[in-house]
Amino acid sequence: MSENNTHATNFHNDPRVQQAKALLREALTEHSSKLDNVAPANLSLETSYKSTLESCGQLRGGNLFFPYLGSGLGNGPFVELGDGSVKLDFITGIGVHFFGHSSPILLDSQIDAALADTIMQGNLQQNLDTEILLNKIMKLAKAQGAELEHCFLTSSGSMANDNAFKLAFQKHSPADRVIAFENCFCGRTIAMASVTDKELYRTGIPTVLNVDYIPYFDPENPEESTARSIAALKRLIQRYPNRHALMKFELLQGEGGGYKVAQADYFRELMTICRENNVAVLADEIQTFGRFSKPFAFQYYNLDDLVDLVNIGKLSQVCATLFTSNYKPKPGLISQTFTSSASQINAAITIMDTFANGDLFGPNGKIETLTNYFRTKLQDIADRVPGSLTGPFGLGDMIAFTPLDGSLDKAKALMMQLYDDGLLCFIAGGNPYRLRMLPPIPAIDESHIDLAANLIETAIKKIQSV
Template sequence: MSADAPLPFQDDPRVAQAIALLDQVVADAGRDLNDVRAADPTKVDAYRARLEEFARLRAGALYYPYLATGRGHGPYVELADGSVKLDFINGIGVHGFGHAHRAMRHCGIRAAICDTVMQGNLQQADASVDLCRRLVELARRSGAAIEHVAISTSGAMSNENALKLAFHARPGRNRLLAFERCFAGRTLVLSQLTDKAAFRVNLPTDVPIDYLPFCDASDVAGSTERTLAAMRRHVGRYPNRHAAIWFELVQGEGGYNVGERSYLHAICAEARKLGIPIVFDEVQTFGRTTRPFAFQHFGLDEYAELVTVGKITQACATLFSAAFAPGPGLISQTFTAGTWELLAAIEVLDRMAAGNLFGPEGSNARLHARFAAGLERIAERTSGAIRGPWGIGGMIALTPLEGRADQAKRLAELCFDEGLMGFVAGAEPTRLRFLPPLLAIDDAMIDRALELLERAVGRLVAEFPR
């Protein structure tokens, strides 16, 4: 455990003993969770009934019939029907350590003996200071002018706070620039920003969004020109009305479309010239490229002024430069993060720093290369039934068949049935994507995932003959 300030009872030997005992319990429980497993037929009916009850209670079925027992081991997770899945989506990129990892458990145990569950506006744990310092130092590592952090409860809340800071710093502006296919979260404003009409049915659209085409990797120069022209058109039509330009440097929900360095630099430079604040939404990309932040991967440090992180960081946050420091009361929350989340966030950052994730030869890049080579082999053996890969580092996607939504969804279901968990992304084409547990992955797990995927693709091809 690595918070810098001493945690309560840190040196009490009884705590160390208790942790050792609990580790033993969990290790015993997870010993047999080393591969996928089909459901136990004696549990299936009760499991279905619980899922149906849950669907009634939450007014909709879960995407996957996934109710976990709490037992897990690395990327393997046991569901309450007795099945074991190879989890390569991890709550959409949240569980960097996979399941039942001792480092995360230790954070939980340490947090459990702290006095309160939650931290918030009137009270903060000592560890909050350590988390904020780490995030700022990490963001500034290659020159970004980030100075401040607001810890928050979700990616959406971090994005909401970034927007508030941008609007606050540009009084009188009411519009935003964003990219086609972007996703920013599900608050009222973020539903407007997100380029998906289905996510804002009957909701107000009072913050006007002007969309730009995202980078087209097959024509970077042309797409740079087209995006710049669109930007100038929007800004010409509404001068001094844009409070921010919203970037996902690698589009996540939009289908794992990767920005290209020269394109991103050109658009950021234009935004800076026009005085439009730049937001890098790194809720999905953080930790997954060759650098901790994707803006560092693309060398965009000079433009990093409002940056959000979430998911794999456990606690979410908005990072910002001095120019965006808020007036009192603009940003405040009863809950900023649970104590466990704070400690877990520190642990994740420290493990990332100590590990070998980053750099051109780092484990993120190797993971991508191995997965991509496997996808190519599957494509060859199935006469091109899948295409790709898309994404970068620890974000990997493929397009099945013609990329129709029903085909991608069916492939996700077939993978689940085979024991592999991924998730769809994008529209026209819709893809299947994977977010493996970066801090708990090895080659054997990737190879196992590829085997299961290949079986699922075989079944998909049989269902959609070409």
């Protein structure tokens, strides 16, 4: 044992801990490797599973969206449910389980977290790991020259947006308005529900922010829609001079847009107008972070010189607001009991290392290669099976298609048929409705995509024959 180490380092280096980790790795591999295909429920577990689902729905005050309660074991894209069934998970908790289930890549970080002195870390008392993580996030974020300097951890994507809004409001006080895209998704706190452009999500809730919407890019009409958005933005800024603190950008419109893609020039023009008028540019990367051929979507679109505030969440396991020194808050503006759990922080450190050193990004990286393969497969179905689907839409690891006639009924019917047959995906958009997927790229190969494509084609034919 070295005298230059803390007791904690000596503990983690203890041969007994190393040996225990090796044993856990071995046991996990042995058990999880049995989950190598989709499978129906185990009949002997069905009754107890059904009553657990009912109890869960009753306790939480509403049924679960899917009859899904995981057993706690998986294998990459495969996840075992409490009834023993096995699903191919291409929705990954809406983009959270990017490294798959029971990920060997993240296992050590999770064992270390279990051995840490506390479960949660907070702003008042946090561990050395936090500084390591913040450094790694910032290094990735600044790789192409963005002027981001700071990173503040928080507990959810909505809270990251809330913090970013606070920084912008304080900096541009007394500005009291925000700009967002029509159909945007911003989160579900009362403030963020005021911005999220969906009536259903704010029914009965007071509107607490003044939000002005502009139309999003239309891929069918690039020039016209760009001109329309620019004109709308200029009109708003003229109508309310110095009243807008920020504009919130989703660099690919997710939940609300059904994975609607825009162009780099489109964002550049709008962001430039914001910058010229003292309106902070917020890139909400809670869903886009880690999905394209570069770690951040703003890097993919080469918008590094224009972002003031950037939020990450979901696959990073931690949620955070990144900001330039212009937006540094006065003491007291942002804080919280929790920053993240030790488990989240440790996982995020491994994830940032994988992003920095791995083979995920770039034109020949795993994200581009596998998602292009998946898109080709979906296109094949569209070509071979008349009326089956339109698309695919989206970019990188955000993949969507419009099933059948694009109606809500048909999209839901197909999603539930796929669920029963073993593929997890989720609905998005509206007019038309789409099915979207966020596959766990580091944990899959072409064989998993072939399986997903077969399940999709079979399920579509079942719905078509009803």
